[in-house]
């Protein structure tokens with residue numbers, strides 16, 4: 001069975017003080033790490049202190065982006081070796097906000113995924129369709145193509161370790177959630193895409209999250225679906241109480 005993985009993506013929210021306070025409060029909660037994996041993807045500025053604060057707890061810390069090169073004249077960017085040196089374990093790659101506002105492409109996403117593995121970082125690879133693409137019934141084609149581009153050149157072991165996050169763009173931060181059945185259908189299509197290229201063992205081991213207005217009220221139904229193995233959560237990950245409810249739902253799958 002695939003262990004559910006609940007990841008909070010804080011985006012550009014919280015000050016360092018608020019972030020540390022959140023982790024200290026969360027550490028005090030009873031969360032069974034054998035049943036659910038807990039990740040907080042925080043602004044790069046806070047990663048070092050959050051890794052320290054989360055040490056020896058059930059919480060893992062992730063970054064929200066990285067550069068594909070290991071070093072160089074790229075003002076304002078953060079590299080894989082820099083993240084690894086801080087003790088970061090995960091990195092979100094190809095979030096739709098980065099694709100939309102920072103010109104990330106399938107090609108750059110693939111380069112970043114490979115760079116993540118070169119630095120022993122686990123990528124959370126984001127894919128998802130626009131509302132227009134969904135209305136034109138292109139969802140599964142678009143998403144499968146994004147997945148194939150992102151994982152091109154990975155080994156089976158790397159893909160098994162990866163996490164894919166299916167996030168319909170129209171559901172992010174809008175309060176509109178894909179129905180659990182619709183989300184499951186797309187996650188199944190992703191798994192079948194992987195099955196075709198990498199075979200049964202990889203496809204059945206790969207963890208696929210849903211993201212897009214996940215909250216305590218809808219997570220149980222989402223996680224009850226066969227192909228949804230967790231959630232990538234924005235808004236509802238910003239408050240300890242709601243994040244803990246999401247983790248509890250993960251424990252109870």
Ligand SMILES: O=C[C@H](O)COP(=O)(O)O
Nearest residue numbers: 009172173212213234235
């Ligand atoms: O990375 C998280 C997603 O963009 C979802 O954000 P949201 O839960 O605020 O809709």
